[in-house]
Amino acid sequence: MSHHIVEVKDLKYSYPDGTPALDGISFLITHGESVAVVGSNGAGKSTLLHHLNGYLTPTSGMVRIGDLPLSKSTVQAVRRSVGMVFQDPDDQLFMPTVADDVAFGPLNLGLPLEEVNDRVDRALTTVGALHLKNRPPYKLSGGEKRSVAIASTLSMSPDILVMDEPSANLDPQARRRLIELLSTFTHTKIIATHDLDMALDLCDRTIILHGGLITADGPTLDIFRDSALLRRSHLEKPLSMQGCPACGSMAVK
Amino acid sequence: MAKIESTFFDIGYLDTLSYQQSPIHRLDPRAKLIVTLVFVVAVVSFDRYEISGLLGFFLFPVVMVSLGDLPLGYLLKKLLLVAPFAVFIGIFNPILDRQVMIVMGPLAISGGWVSFISILLRFGLTVTAALILIATSSFAGVCLALERLKVPRSFAVQLLFLYRYLFVLIAETRRLLRARTLRSFDGRGLGIKVVGSLIGHLLLRTLNRGRRIYLAMLCRGFDGEIHTMRRLKMTGWDFIFMFGWILFFIVIRNHNLPQLIGNLLTGVF
Amino acid sequence: MHMADALLSPAVGGAMWVVAGGGITYCAGKIRDDMADSRIPLMGVLAAFVFAAQMINFTIPGTGSSGHLGGGLLLAIILGPHAGFLAMASVLTVQALFFADGGLLALGCNIFNLGFIPCFVVYPYIYQLIIGQTPSRKKMTTAIIVSAVIALQIGALGVVTETVFSGVSSLPFNSFVLLMQPIHLAIGLVEGMVTAGVVSFIVKADPSIILAADRRDDQQQSETSIGKKILLPLLAVAVITAGIFSWFASSNPDGLEWSIYKVTGSEEVEAPEQGIHHSLEKLQEKTALLPDYGFKNDEAAVVPGPENGSGSTVAIGTSVAGLLGGALVLLLMVLLGFILKIKRHSRTE
Structure with missing residues (x-):
């Protein structure tokens, strides 16, 4: 088993009609890591996820899962x-x-x-x-x-769990239970989400996608503290990191 | 086709019934399917003027409904709801066929009325049989039975998909219709033009959903074959159930039971 | 319009079952051979779609009444004839099971009228003929409307023919046709317009969907040969099945009664006195205490006349006995139902 369990290198993808969706993406995720992929609507999150199990084939670039570079012959194993x-x-x-x-x-x-x-x-x-x-x-x-x-x-x-908006459409209690459940998993996790609070709870690392490019990749807390970056990426600080509007106290994170 | 709300309710309700526990529910769906088919064929094989011979067949729904814990009132209501077509065609019989067939004192009954009643009886029997089958076997059970009885696998699997996504799509349609109703006034906005794009929308969404489902299947190693864990096993009870009923149908098909009893009675008096 | 069990004879129902079953088997094999696996879930969800779409009703201009989509033609256009037929057949199966639209025996007829005809008669011979090699928006609309009207006309004719051949309804062929065809002209027009609306919406939104279906057909053989390949053998099978059934019925009056004579002009329907009633009579003679009573008024009650068919043989005595016996049987059954129910509940509680 390779230590680098998910490797994406200069991944480019355009839809059949020519619209570019991913414009050269590279990252490396190691065993047991928990990574949030965030970004505005249409940033390319779903397209990226669809490459990770070989549903979409890159226009150019490479995806490697464990020891296997993704290709027609390895797609079943992947x-x-x-x-x-x-x-x-x-x-x-x-x-x-x-x-x-x-x-x-x-x-x-x-x-x-x-x-x-x-x-x-x-x-x-x-x-x-x-x-x-x-x-x-x-x-x-x-x-x-x-x-x-x-x-x-x-x-x-x-070995790897890839989740697309796992907390969408859940009531608060169900969402909380889901977060608790996911936190017990030892799998490598890649979670695409708009729920930044959940990302904060579950993922040590966050990748921000914007316009088919990675605009940030680093520790979740650092990224969510960077208001300018978030604004540029059409995102907003997680609620738990915003000040309380009722009592005026600042969040401690 | 009935209104969307009642359709939704009906499928859901029959589906719930099919998950009950009863001696009938526990039988192998193949046995129930075969018995139901033989029943329907036997019922419709009677001459058009037959009435009394059909009555004996009511034993089957009576036993199935009571042993299967099915709500009689609901079944009767369904029966009334779908009756119009049979009545519509059948009602021509009394109009066209006026030959007097039975004279009972002052009452002369024409052949048309007799065959009309016969149509209604057939209708009642065959419709109830279908509803009972589904309410005691579950749709998945019927599909499994079909598959084991050599119906092509891709057709059986397709039926399962249809059933599974029926619930999802009806809910989606309901939302679309609600959106339309809320924004159409005085009957405007209910015409064909709007419907074209409304259904078109639904179709696009459905096609996308089809793609996503296929993707979900690929993700879990789908290779063209659908495997299930369910195993069916015919037990002694299933065979007794099946052959018992079939034998009964054959007997009452060939020997008019009520007539026989009636003859005995009129013989007595 | 759905055919119903109550109007069907086993011969007609059985023959159509064979046709429908043959069609399903053929198409299922075809799908497995030719098409990507992705068709299987797609067919299922599209069948569910047709089901749901049928619930979207709309007002028909000028009439105030409302109509809805049938779906067979739309499925053939989107999925191609084979997958379209399978999807339509599954829609009708669910309708037969859950809504008693038609019934189990009539399912064969309904699959033929509403699935087979649009997919294998109208789609290849009319729709594709009008569309030709160079499809255009206008041609497509025309093709869809014409196809829908013709599909419903043939379908309605199917219902009429099946009903008349079954001989349960007294409606003669001519008047039934006059009753059915005009109604279905209107229904066909509406179906055509809605289908055309939906297809033009789809073409605007994502033309690749319809194109994909066309391409698929090109990859297979030309549609006409498909039509011939499946149509002729199935019709032959239908005729043979019906023939066997009717032969069985006529040589075996105790078994299935076949009323085809009604249609072929002869008004004679074989008199069941050789059949059930005869054996009953014998049985009755042996069992009844006053053997002759039941038939005492026989001669008086028989209304002579060629129109009467089998009716003339049902005599008063038998009718009275039949009614009485029938009433008793029903009473016994209600009782039985109650007893079974009570017993079952006392056991479960």
């Missing part, structure tokens, strides 16, 4: 080690029941049935959703759907 959690869990939970869905990946890996069952139970227990096992996905609440979607990637035992 998808095995990169677990992708989608923004809309409805897109991800397509099987008739929760158990079927969590089993979908392991069954595609060709694992024996007992092993699949075992993995389903373990993954659901990890996210605290074992009691939902036999429910159909459309009967779940937003938070439950999110948990099950995470379980459905965990059951493939990925």
Whole structure:
């Protein structure tokens, strides 16, 4: 296992109609790191994520996952080690029941049935959703759907978790539970989000994307303290770092 | 097609019913599917003027509804809601076929009325049978049964996808319609032009969703085959259920049970 | 308009099931061979889309009534005929199961009328013919509207033919056609306009969607050969199945009754006295205490006349006995239902 688990080098991508989306991006993420990818709408976050599991092929540049440079021949192996959690869990939970869905990946890996069952139970227990096992996905609440979607990637035992807006559309309590759950994971995490407070809670490192370029890459706290940088990138300080409008006290971070 | 709210309710409700626990729910969906098909064929195979022979077939829905804990009132209401087509076509029978067929004292009943009643009975029986099947087997169960009965896999899988995203898309459509209703006044904004782009929007979103789902499947190692964990196993009860009913249908198809009882009675008096 | 079980004979229903099943098997094989895997979820969500889109109703100009989308043609245009047919068939399957639109036996008919016809008759022979090699916006609109109207006309004709061949309804072919076709002319026009609206919206928003469908078809054989390849064998199968069923019925009056004679001009429907009623009569003679009572008024009650068909043989005695017995059977069933329900609840509680 390589120490540099995700490496992106001079990645460029244009849509089929010629619109450039990523304009030369490079970064290196090491094992066990937790990285937030933030940026305004249309900054290229989703496009970047879609490169990390080989759904999109770069116009130029390179993506390397572990020891494998991403190419047609390695894409299956890469998808095995990169677990992708989608923004809309409805897109991800397509099987008739929760158990079927969590089993979908392991069954595609060709694992024996007992092993699949075992993995389903373990993954659901990890996210605290074992009691939902036999429910159909459309009967779940937003938070439950999110948990099950995470379980459905965990059951493939990925090394890397890539998440697109995991806290979107969750009520505050479900969001808090999600943050607590994610903080227990030892996987390498890449989280694309607008929820800067969650980024602050979960990620030591933040990458800011703007207009298809990386405008900043560094420790999360340093970046979020730089108001000018945030403004340039169409972002705003996380609420927990803003002063309290009611009592006027400054946040301590 | 009924209104969107009631459609939403209906699918959800039948779906909920199908997750109940009862002796009928526990049976293998294949057994229920086959029995239902034989039932429907037997019912419609009667001569157009048959009434009494059909009555014996009510035993099947009666037993299934009571043992399967299904709400009778709801099923009857559904039946009434979908009746118009059968009535619409059937009502021509009494108009066109006026030959007197049965004379009961002062009452002369034409063949048309007899066949009209026969159509209504058939209608009631076949519709209830379909609803009972889904309410006791769940849609996923029926799909699995279809697949095991050699219906092409891609069709069965596709049915599952349709069902799964029905809920999502109906909710989306509801939001679109609400947005339209809130901004259209005096019937303006409800015409075909608006509908074209409304449906077009929905279609675009759906196509994008289709792409995302495919991506989600690829991410988890989809290779063209969909594997499921579910295994079906026909037990002794399933076979008893299946052959028992089929035998019963064959018997009452060929021997008019109510007629027989009636004859015995009129014989007595 | 959906065909319903109640109006269908097993022969017609069975024959159409065979056709629909053949179509599904053929198309499923085709999809597996030709198309990328991405079609499978796409077909599913698009089928769900058609379902949802059918709930968007709209006022039809000048009439005040409302209409909705059918969807078969739209699916064929977006997915190509094979995948479009499968998606439409799945929509109809769900409708048959959940909304009792039609029914299980009528499903074959409905898949044929609303899926097969738009995808394999109208799409290749009319839509693609009008569009030709150089598609334009105007041609597309014309093609869609004409196709939708024709698809619904043939579909309605299908409903009429299936109903008349089944012989449950008394409606003669001519008057039924006169009843159905004009209504479906209006429905077809509306369907065409809506479909054209949707397609032109899509073409504006993302032309690659429709183009992709066209390209896919080019990669396969030309549409006409597809049409021929699937249409003729399936029709042959349908005719053979119907033939077998009707032969079985006519040589076996105890089994399935086949009323095709109604249509072919002869008013005779075979009299069931050789069949059920006959065996019953025998049974009754053996079982009843006063064997002759039930048939006492036979001769008086029979209304002679060629129009009467099998009706003439249902005699008063049998009817009275039938009514009485029927009432008793229903009563017994209601009782049984109650008993089963109570027993079940006492056990679960």
